[in-house]
Amino acid sequence: MIRYVLFLSLILGLFTSCAPKRVNSTVKNYERTIDSVVKVIVLKPDTTRLIFDSIPESSAYTSNFGLRKPNYIIIHHTAQDSCAQTLRTFAKPESQVSAHYLICKDGTVYHLLNDYLRAWHAGAARWGTNRDINSSSIGIELDNNGRDSFPKVQIHSLLALLDTLSKEYQIPASNYLGHADVAPGRKFDPSALFPWRILADSGYGYWYPDTNRVIPDSLRVEPAIALKVIGYDVSNLPAAILSFRLHFLGSNKTGPLSPEEMNVLYAVMQQYL
Ligand SMILES: [Zn+2]
Incomplete structure (x- = not known):
């Protein structure tokens, strides 16, 4: 019986010691990273990074700042x-x-x-x-x-x-x-x-609104240009087309855009103009 109780407390001890240890190491890792970020933020402007041969080094500060959003x-x-x-x-x-x-x-x-x-x-x-x-x-x-x-x-x-x-x-x-x-x-x-x-x-x-609307000829550009206007990286055009389909057509089809899909592309592009 005593052996059983000892075994049970050993098992319980293992369970109770594992979970807090993981949480503690997560918090410690977080605090270590925050410390490294704070060390950078508190640095004052470093004028030694400015290299102008003929201009004397100088420091000036401003208190007009906030965090980037x-x-x-x-x-x-x-x-x-x-x-x-x-x-x-x-x-x-x-x-x-x-x-x-x-x-x-x-x-x-x-x-x-x-x-x-x-x-x-x-x-x-x-x-x-x-x-x-x-x-x-x-x-x-x-x-x-x-x-x-x-x-x-x-x-x-x-x-x-x-x-x-x-x-x-x-x-x-x-x-x-x-x-x-x-x-x-x-x-x-x-x-x-x-x-x-x-x-x-x-x-x-x-x-995009109704895609049956007539698209002006001036907007009928190459798909790569339309995708680029929206913001896509078109260095791999088939990949950019797939990303466009995932977002705006709910599709993961591959291959060139159909005439109907092109109309959607032009309609989306107009939102970004
Ligand atoms: Zn992701």
Whole structure:
């Protein structure tokens, strides 16, 4: 009996000691990273970086400043099986990935990182001439394996979050994008099942009106030009076309655009002119 009690307490001890240790190491890792960021922020302007041969070095300060604000929202699906799995991934320093928000299938929203800090969610990405999307964006991950549709309650939470963020940072309607939009050929999230139209109807992102409208000849440009006007990196045109289809046509078809799809492309392009 005594042996059984000892065994039981050993097992219980193991369980109770494992969980807090993981949380503690996550907090410690977080604090270590914050310390390194703070060390950079408190540095005063370094005049030794300015190299002008004939001009004497000088220092002057201003107190008129604030924090830079995010200007884009990038939406992802996690391609993982649960929120718990994603939380574990983001807590591991070796994963080298993170996002500001994670929204679970039941609508729970996790705020993982201060919006003013640079999360590592977009990777090598480009929109227009902006080649450092992580520096100017908030990353929102939706718990989704890439095959299932997005539950209503999850989208409801996303819309509520976007309502807050759009007011806080005055993010332009054009700047609500998917990971696939900014990394064509490399990323394909959120999937074709993501309801971009519902977002656009609330003012987050653009949509297109009736595509039966006659498109002026002057706007009938090459697809590569139309995609570039919107913001896509067209260095790999088939990849850019696929990203466009994922976002605006709810399709993951490959191949050239059909005449009907071209009409959608021109209609979307007009929103960006
Ligand atoms: Zn992504």
